[in-house]
Amino acid sequence: MPEPLSRILVADDEVYIREGLKEALEIPGYAIETVPDGDTVRARLKQAHFDVVILDLRMPGSSGMELLEHVGQHYPDTQAILLTAHGNVSTAVEAMKKGAHDFLTKPVDLAHLRLVVERAIDRAKLVRENRELQSRLEARQETDDAFRRIVRRSAAMQRAARLVKQVAMSDVPVLLRGETGAGKELIARSVHDRSRRWDGPFVAVNCGGFTEDLFASELFGHKRGAFTSAHADRPGRFALAEGGTLFLDEIGEVPLKNQVELLRVLESREFQPLGDTRVHSADVRIIAATNRHLEAAVEAGAFRDDLYYRLNVVPIDVPPLRDRREDIPTLVEFFFDETCRAYELARKRPDSAATELLTNHPWPGNVRELRNVVQRLVVTSESALVESRQVSEVLGEPLETEDAPVAASITLPLGSTIDEAERELIRHTVQRMTSNRREAAEILGISVRALQYKLKQYGLR
Template sequence: MTRRALVIDDDRLSREFLVEALRTSGYHVEEAATGEDGLAHGQRFEPDLVLTDLRLPGVDGIEVLRGLRARHPDLPVIVLTAFGTVERAVEAMRAGAQDFLLKPVSPEQIDVVLSRLTDRSKLVRENRALKASLENAPERRGGIIGHNDRFLDALRLAERVAPTDATVLVRGESGTGKELVAELLHNKSRHADGPFIRVNCAALTESLLTSELFGHEKGAFTGAHQRKEGRFELASGGTIFLDEIGEMPLEVEGRLLRVLETGEFERVGGTRTLKSDARIVAATNRNLEEAIAAGRFREDLFYRLNVVPVELPPLRERLDDIPMLVDHFLRKFSREHGSPAVRVAANALEVLRTSEWPGNVRELANTMERACLVAKGEVVELRDLGVPERRATKEPIARVGVTLEEMERHLILETLQSTGWNRTHAARILGVTARTLSNKLKVWRTRGLVATESQG
């Protein structure tokens, strides 16, 4: 986004020097010779930086400074003068001046000032972005965990495209980890040092979502008491994550399509065209193809968003990840809540491993947090889970898609449970030696496929 600067100085040579120095540094510059003209330019031009002389005919530099800052409190203003006194410098700084320089100003001084401003602007933008990202932010539970083949394929695809600027559409049911993948895309991209801004497209009405995304000018609508930067402005140089994109009102979709195609937009009630170079990542748990057929989602927007689709499988299709996830959540919540629980009873783990989990990883995390809170000792028992029996998977273990190893493990654990974990008795029923049974349990424990202690 091109930076804009305003130079106010009645000394023509000084003014021309400052204008040229700023243009050399990449600024689009306008100039004024009087305080009155400077205030008029500031209102029309909306600069990102102002350099003003202290002594001006008519309205002096201090009045210009106060007038500009009254309209734009965050606007950096540099005051220059050939007649510097400590008192005037203090007055200028109290009025909100970013810096106070004595004339004649050297190119090196200009470079130092611009460098400080760049650092300050970056800090201000990051602070705003952090505040924006914390507003209504959902609690994040754990990182990206799993070794399921389909899940790893999705992560590898995300990692391959992360360094590019390609728009990514993350698809999956609620609770499958779409936001974590969006953060992965951001952290491994060239935008990693910029902000990560999340917008829930389902949480706001059309008018509020438009204002949230693109910002608004003062007086644009009832209640717009001051100008507000939109999320696309805050996300410039970083990543904007559009969650639940399938819930976006059709009226907003056209504006979003323009940003995707050109990077351009206007604030609500504004006429100035702004640009954002934010990387766009969207997510949905909806079938967008069906929404297009029903006229509820724009087909052209879908193709712009779906440049790289990343599909996350539901937890019921990655049951082999459950022991690893259970161990992670057990450690996390025991530490957070001071729970004595350090392991899960084998029968409890088997129920966890064979449940349907319509809420996916988020629901499993909630279940493990509850279990850690109610567990009476070091072992999380079946009664601590609060998982209704009707939630367990009713499909037979011997079915297409289940490996022989999984069927063997299920049969051995069921037999152990039915014998009260008497390994000798269970081995006799299964037709194997007790040593063979113990060795299999040891291997599964090492691989995290059964609880650390098989017995509950």
């Protein structure tokens, strides 16, 4: 299909000038129209779209300066060029402030005019494309993009969401930092969905799932016969993500040898499949994620500093669930509804005591663990109302009653951190042994001030 003509409107009260300009611009791809005064310009703009208008500063009806404001307010996709026989710096500055694409003095250098018009048309197309893209993005965001699924009542998640909106439309690398199960992939998808690449592929890769020998083949692909088991050509993840986003999860697990290969691709934006003599371009946006402290890994020599700086252009911290307790009731409701729909069950919901138990649980497995627990509650509950007793059974936490003995021990899953163990010890002491801060501090062997600090640090009530 041929590209549509670029429409240009020339306005000047002197017939020889406007016809001369028209003749100078009559080149393939342009459709030129001329008018003798400012009022006719207004009328034609109402009737048809023009990519560029060339306006004489002084002419009958509306002046060129008045028309500049009119075009800027009502036709933002149209670029305006101002002509004058009385050029001076103050007039040029005023014209540019009112939105003129350029300012030319008479007699007009026709070669320069053609260049200015060409640039104005390019800018008009870019403005129109950006407006159309923004319109499509807004339409998509009104339906079901990942960003709308981010629960962000908590200040920590609001900070993360603000960063997503700020970085999405650029192509800079993003590094997501957070514990396992905290929701880093949802954040990555949100960045993708709000970017210019939203209609391209989103390819997620678990970097911890590849051996050192398989890494290059999985990411860059291979040709048939490249190694013993390469029986056919296979595209790598960079090729699959072409024009879209490549999400490198668990980036901290990449072996040092493979870090060099990855860095080379990120710097050159080119990759070479195993066994291929050709070099391929890598038109992808990189979002990486880690649950490790990469700075410490760099200091220990386990992670390359140059790769770290290449990935850590915009870091986004995804908080653990225990640091965003305000979000838990909303997440619980969402997961209940989601599970009921998925299994075609009648709607179920937790009572207030059950919700409180879920909210106060430490969730070492974060959002992923919460979702799994809710799924279990939904499929095992026989009634529409899930009670605290059922939640307590699933979580393995005894209910507190007046007659129930105080728990003499706590249980922690293997892999818990020292901070998580300390948090649980403090929580159980305060909630199940004594609510008196002085007594609790004596039991824990710390000062009251230290206890108050740690209660605030761990978000305990």
